[in-house]
């Protein structure tokens with residue numbers, strides 16, 4: 253069930269920085285001051301009120317032993333030769349200095365002093381006192397941060413703990429993420445026996461990045477790796493670093509690595525790494541977030557520095573891989589990406605099963621039906637649904653959970669959190685199915701395209717509806733004109749399918765259109781692939797550090813022509829996609845319905861459907877290679893989703909203005 257993340261056994265709760273001791277300190281200081289003044293008053297001789305006439309009389313009689321004028325309180329204090337008592341009279345400053353002069357004339361020891369009373373002292377001293385208290389407080393915080401157990405204690409609440417001897421989570425606790433688990437088993441094996449790898453001279457990736465929407469089980473997976481390998485688990489959330497005083501984040505990173513090296517083999521896990529790993533290139537005010545940058549630099553330095561054969565493995569999680577600094581993703585750092593996607597129908601059922609293990613379920617509970625009712629829900633939602641269902645059963649005084657409890661819980665969890673937009677209506681789902689199959693078919697039915705490996709209508713991130721993945725068979729550095737046109741038609745295939753099937757169009761293609769347009773425009777303006785302009789550079793790429801928009805090199809009139817020609821290309825590709833899908837209408841319908849039913853289709857499943865309609869040979873002809881062994885994260889192109897990867901790189905030697913090579 254939903255584990256409470258804040259308390260785990262075996263980790264001593266650190267003492268909280270308490271306000272009580274501070275208050276005590278202030279009270280103590282005040283008490284000291286009181287005592288000081290009282291004692292002074294008690295030990296000094298008795299002071300008696302007197303009058304001005306009394307004093308002048310005694311002065312005349314030469315009966316005064318000493319006289320002081322206190323300008324602070326405007327009091328004259330005097331002692332008589334005949335006695336120990338001190339007398340005090342209230343005067344104004346003129347009178348006071350007159351009396352002092354008078355006394356001096358008569359050779360009476362006299363003084364002008366400026367005393368202040370207790371309140372004045374207090375008011376003067378208070379700011380200083382506050383400063384002292386503040387510094388003491390700061391000092392204690394900092395020393396605590398540095399010296400506490402493990403040397404890595406935080407200030408915020410989310411840093412309450414970060415070292416676990418054993419997480420107690422295993423792969424069994426993580427359902428649905430089979431692919432991710434498979435990628436991680438290698439790391440587990442490595443942690444079991446680093447020597448085996450070292451002997452051969454194999455180097456494992458130093459770090460793996462878990463990428464996926466919130467609540468899909470990234471944190472859980474990281475813990476499961478530690479649990480499976482039975483090694484210690486250091487974890488720290490990225491945002492916790494940034495909350496700290498300048499310099500502390502970097503120091504913390506250093507500490508973690510130092511500690512980890514002693515405890516190796518072990519895992520260092522940085523959750524929500526985008527908080528520190530945000531790209532330094534763009535955005536941010538000048539000067540930026542120094543703390544973040546320092547922390548990031550330290551992290552990069554430590555990752556380069558540590559010896560991976562020792563068995564320290566870095567894991568990190570993020571739901572925004574696109575904002576990460578490129579430096580983090582370079583080889584030797586987080587060079588392995590593990591996709592942790594929202595679960596499909598089968599996955600959701602599996603997750604529900606895991607979480608219902610510890611809950612008493614009635615006979616009528618049908619987890620499959622529950623899974624069907626929750627498209628778009630992620631692991632955290634499903635765990636929550638089971639728990640809400642159990643709570644409802646208790647509320648209704650039952651000993652076990654009924655199906656209606658769980659169905660009710662869907663409402664509570666999904667609607668209650670206003671995640672409604674993640675659940676599509678059946679009609680929307682149908683449209684998205686056709687859209688994605690449109691992309692996939694336009695790709696699969698044309699020659700020389702990359703094989704489709706996955707099509708899904710499960711939202712990947714908030715706002716995206718589905719996506720189609722193609723995996724390039726070879727690394728491509730150059731693309732021919734024909735390939736770009738094919739690529740554009742694939743991008744437009746989604747919308748084309750909507751047109752063919754529904755006769756109406758939706759907003760779902762915005763991202764496709766944007767990318768297709770950018771590609772078409774570049775063909776003409778940068779790659780010299782148009783007849784009109786031949787090899788003229790109409791636009792040049794700008795510094796990516798600026799806003800990344802190309803700058804125009806030509807007159808507004810020529811720009812207009814460029815726009816028109818771009819439109820022509822788009823239109824042709826659009827027509828090509830529509831024609832292709834019209835000609836294969838049955839195939840489109842069949843495949844879309846299959847996707848609608850299963851939510852995710854593998855490349856093989858798509859191929860099977862195509863074979864049904866087109867025969868064995870068709871597939872062989874268009875794709876000779878088997879994409880199966882190329883499913884590494886790198887190079888995957890995401891069609892129909894949103895963001896993700898930039899359009900393919902075409903001809904990119906970025907030689908500055910140097911001498912041209914002749915050819």
Ligand code: ADP
Pocket residue numbers: 253254255425426427428429465466467468469470471472473569603606630631632633635
């Ligand atoms: P993320 O880090 O991806 O945001 P978490 O790992 O924090 O998600 O998941 C939150 C909770 O949701 C987990 O503690 C677990 O109870 C549940 N959960 C999420 N994904 C899964 C899954 N694949 N299998 C089982 N439980 C899951």
Ligand code: MG
Pocket residue numbers: 467470471472523569
């Ligand atoms: Mg998490």
Ligand code: ZN
Pocket residue numbers: 687691743746747760761764891892893
């Ligand atoms: Zn699309």
